[in-house]
Amino acid sequence: MSNVPTQLKYLQSHEWLRDEGDGSVTIGITDHAQALLGDLVFVELPELGNKLQAGHECAVVESVKSASDVYSPVSGEVIAINELLVDAPETVNTDPYGAGWLCRVRLSADNDLAGLLDATSYTALLAEESH
């Protein structure tokens, strides 16, 4: 059973979002996603200042076997990236919701955070997917 923290929001494509309460959010990939990918060996992060669009690719995570696109749950500007992942990409596997965060985004005006999945809905989605 994978870990799904209750205070976060989720995308169907297995990304999570944490509202920092100051007009910015932190995003990453879920425990379910990191388990599917296996040991990560490379993370391609967006650049500072990049403008992201909700639902569009913002990063790439690579395991030995495959590369996977990470989709941004929000639109906005990248204000921080997790430099730790450059030399220690496996941090996403060991701590996907904490030290394995990918980037922080200052929200643009047109976001609808309420439209994202909450923990209960995401958990239900995972249960369905496994059948």
Place this chain on the structure above:
Amino acid sequence: MGKTTPLYPQHLAAGGKIVDFAGWEMPLHYGSQLEEHHQVRRDAGVFDVSHMTVLDLSGERCQQFLRYLLANDVARLKTTGKALYSCLLNSQGGVIDDLIVYYRDSEHYRLVVNAATRDKDLAWITQQALPFEVTIRERDDLAMLAVQGPQARSKALVLCPAAMQEAVAELANFYGTWGPDDWFVARTGYTGEDGFEIMLPAAEAPALWEALLAAGVAPVGLGARDTLRLEAGMCLYGQDMDETTSPYAAGLAWTVAWTPEDRPFIGREALATDYLEGPQQVLSGLVLLEKGVLRGHQTVTIEGLGTGITTSGTFSPTLGVAIALARLPAGVGEQVTVRIRNRDVPARLVKPPFVRNGKALISL
């Protein structure tokens, strides 16, 4: 569900993540592909390779047949147990498979061919063997385990039948020995580490597997098998070469025995131009000069020479950089870049292997 080897229950018990490989249900890893890779380079790991195809050939004209069938020359094998790596070519000089042949005596040889190519290999070899009246016996009654790593031989040796332990301990590199009870142990492998490949009656394989695990040998899946062989600069049939590839374009020119000149073998005439004038394409090693991952089917550009393609690529767990094998135009060029997503990333050409016996062979 696909075919399973005699060790399927053991794979499940060890937590194996099962995937399809050439119609077989095989373990991709047992938790961490990277950890399993490191175990083999540092200590010892065991692979279930029972899905591979073992063929025992016999007949008065067996040697004559194999000298015609194979691009390498089995006349080089004069000692019982000596092994030879060879390509099996079609008459256009394309590679049908790569294999290892072991010499027992001039009338008895053992071939080990790939799992994915079993059907076509068997059909081809059977057909070619007809005029030589050679008998081909597929040994699907045997299982095969590969134990690889610096501690592999010492841990596996004591688990072999007592009557053959001395012979096993004395095996030189690329030699095998037949023991009692249909056991065969060869000092061969697909990882660039020392070790054994053990063929034994299927019913005895689970006990050997469990004894190896009890001795601290780690179970290793197909994922690590691929990163290990690529670091060792070894080709994977179907990926680095196929029937449209000559041994030259696969970096396997060294496996083609041109002398003696009077040995006809299938594909000889077709390859003559490559041999006499030099090949148009070569297989080279690549190291990525920035962080990232190399994979197959990525375009490689050599300034001043043209473009080629990666055939196999990975992130090398031992080296901590991305490496690849690539089919490139022959000749000398300047800067090399690889197209990864929408960037041209700088890379360096190197001569494989990248790693042997746990040590980097290339400067980083």
